Amino acid sequence: MKIKTILLCLAGVVIVVGLLAGTKALQIRAMISQGKQLKMPPEVVTATATQRQSWESLITAVGSLKAVQGVELTAELTGKVASIAFEPGTWVKAGDLLVQQDISAETAQLRAAEAAVSLAKINFERAKKMLATKVVAESSYDNADAQLKQALAQADTIRATIAKKTIRAPFSGRIGIRLVNIGQIIKEGEAIVSLQALDPIFVDFLVPQQQLPQIRPGLPVRITSDALPAGRVVTGKITALNPDVDAASRNIRVQATVANGDELLRPGMFANVAIVLPEQNPVLTIPATAVLYAPYSDSVFIVEDAKAEEGKSGKVVRQQFVRLGEKRGDFVAVLSGLKAEETVVSTGVFKLRNGQGVVVDNTLAPEFKLAPQPKDS
DSSP states (O other): OHHHHHHHHHHHHHHHHHHHHHHHHHHHHHHHHHHHHOOOOOEEEEEEEOEEEEEEEEEEEEEEEEEEEEEEEEOSSOEEEEEEOOOTTOEEOTTOEEEEEOOHHHHHHHHHHHHHHHHHHHHHHHHHHHHHTTOSOHHHHHHHHHHHHHHHHHHHHHHHHHHHHEEEOSSSEEEOOOOOOTTOEEOTTOEEEEEEEEEEEEEEEEEEGGGGGGOOTTOEEEEEOTTSOTTOOEEEEEEEEEEEEOTTTOEEEEEEEEOOTTOOSOTTOEEEEEEEEEEEEEEEEEEGGGOBOOSSOEEEEEEEEOOGGGTOOSEEEEEEEEEEEEEETTEEEEEESOOTTOEEEEEOGGGOOTTOEEEEOOTTOOOOOSSOOOTTO
């Protein structure tokens, strides 16, 4: 009896489990069938047509700014600073006195040398007259001539020493921060102040050797820098190319000259350089926001009419892999994968999948520009 009871209980449990499993299987089958019949609602997107544009041919590089004339003035002779005749940061003219070293000893020596010159001239003139009348020998005349030349040389040497201790601006430019003080003994070669001519200013940059046939003196360049106001571009032109190519990098050094009237550009700064070539490049462009970037390949979504056999109506998207080129402003050039006048999704591509239905609504579509000027930049 016990065994029969146990068997009946086991049979009941099996029946209950079977009923539950069958019910759950029917529910899952119904859910799968319903999921297959479920259609995702179309996604609202903005779209734009591919455009053919002509872009300027540019060669870009990063350059360094360099003064047309720039020098750190130093002392030629050891001496004490007697006076400083400039204000740091001001503009000075060529020949303006900057620093005067003590020349009291040299001034006294010059007076003695000038007196010696005067005496030597008198003796020379007397010997010259006496030689004409054969009163003195020719050797006496030669001796007087040599003494005059020696006296003149001695006076010139003292004047040169005074000039070296009188430090003047060798050219017009902007003076820097002084590095000496009155009463200080400065030694030969010790720095005094920096002097830089800032307008115009040089931009030195490197160009790969394969681009050498495209560049030549006179081509225009555009300079941008974070030292300039946002969006400001300074123009100039190429003025020199090095005759040799760097053997290590295979680059050639190019120098451009740009105007710098407001002196915002300073020597030592870096700048972005764009050489404007005379040729124009025809390109097929799309907004940069239309691209779905991925490690394996970049792609876009082309908007097409739904096929009738698919049982759909309206618009669907087809994912298309593309090869991209240069990017300028809000646009990017497409080298392959698209044709002119094809319509692509311009925003929100990250939420799309291949074959998905879409509704195009350009009411809130952004305005794409080749040279955007953000208000908050």
